[in-house]
Amino acid sequence: MALLKIENLSKNFGALKAVSGVSFEVRKGQIFGIAGPNGSGKSTLFNIITGVPFSATSGAVWFNGQSISGIAAQKICHLGLARTYQRETAFDSLTAYQNIALGAVFGPGEREATGAATLEERVCRAAELVELDRARLARKASELSIFERKQLMLASALVMEPKAMLLDEPASSLTKPEIAETIRIIRNINARGIAIVLIEHVLPVLLSLSQRLLVLNHGEMLRLGAPDDVVRDEQVIAAYLGKRGARDAEAA
Ligand SMILES: Nc1ncnc2c1ncn2[C@@H]1O[C@H](COP(=O)(O)OP(=O)(O)OP(=O)(O)O)[C@@H](O)[C@H]1O
Numbered sequence: 001m002a003l004l005k006i007e008n009l010s011k012n013f014g015a016l017k018a019v020s021g022v023s024f025e026v027r028k029g030q031i032f033g034i035a036g037p038n039g040s041g042k043s044t045l046f047n048i049i050t051g052v053p054f055s056a057t058s059g060a061v062w063f064n065g066q067s068i069s070g071i072a073a074q075k076i077c078h079l080g081l082a083r084t085y086q087r088e089t090a091f092d093s094l095t096a097y098q099n100i101a102l103g104a105v106f107g108p109g110e111r112e113a114t115g116a117a118t119l120e121e122r123v124c125r126a127a128e129l130v131e132l133d134r135a136r137l138a139r140k141a142s143e144l145s146i147f148e149r150k151q152l153m154l155a156s157a158l159v160m161e162p163k164a165m166l167l168d169e170p171a172s173s174l175t176k177p178e179i180a181e182t183i184r185i186i187r188n189i190n191a192r193g194i195a196i197v198l199i200e201h202v203l204p205v206l207l208s209l210s211q212r213l214l215v216l217n218h219g220e221m222l223r224l225g226a227p228d229d230v231v232r233d234e235q236v237i238a239a240y241l242g243k244r245g246a247r248d249a250e251a252a
């Protein structure tokens with residue numbers, strides 16, 4: 001059974017069809033990649049799946065066998081679907097620790113929480129999994145580097161103990177060593193059985209992690225399949241990768 005099922009999802013902004021007739025399934029524990037040119041509707045797709053900050057014009061979203069179309073965002077979190085944002089988003093005046101602890105409010109709720117862990121244990125476990133060191137936890141979010149803010153955003157989502165995470169460009173604006181660390185962190189999160197839907201422009205990240213790859217273009221599905229097949233597709237090369245990008249993708 002699919003953990004996340006997207007059916008014919010669309011979002012219009014006036015005359016603009018930002019997302020148009022998108023359908024796919026993500027299985028339990030899978031890493032599902034999404035690529036596409038700037039403005040092709042990737043972030044809008046995450047927005048309408050989670051209802052933050054707006055819901056879809058039409059179509060349906062199913063999570064763990066239940067329809068989540070149009071339901072409250074906090075309810076979606078409680079059911080086990082968490083997300084991060086393209087821009088590093090945190091409460092700047094709070095410490096990293098406080099930011100992560102706030103995320104715990106949106107945790108399992110009626111679902112079973114893992115064991116009898118205290119809030120502090122849950123926060124530290126999430127921070128450890130994203131390799132955010134303890135000294136950073138006492139710092140205000142505003143004092144952290146871009147990479148640390150990305151780690152913080154991941155930890156704030158992880159502390160909800162999700163079954164699936166939607167990650168919007170976790171590797172953007174990072175250095176090569178930070179990108180390598182991000183790949184390792186995403187692998188470690190996935191190794192806990194958490195399914196990942198990953199939007200990314202950094203192709204080596206997308207290709208080294210994804211088991212399935214969807215390419216969007218002008219809000220529509222251009223190609224969905226095995227990553228190796230998708231990056232060789234003529235239409236994908238023409239619309240997104242270009243010849244050089246395709247060579248880089250082959251090398252990745
Ligand atoms: N709130 C909004 N109101 C009006 N138009 C919007 C809104 N959000 C997004 N759009 C438009 O919808 C289209 C898709 O935008 P979206 O941010 O989803 O693209 P993207 O694939 O995430 O791009 P990028 O790779 O640059 O992040 C764009 O034309 C964008 O201008």
Ligand SMILES: [Mg+2]
Pocket residue numbers: 042043044086
């Ligand atoms: Mg985007």
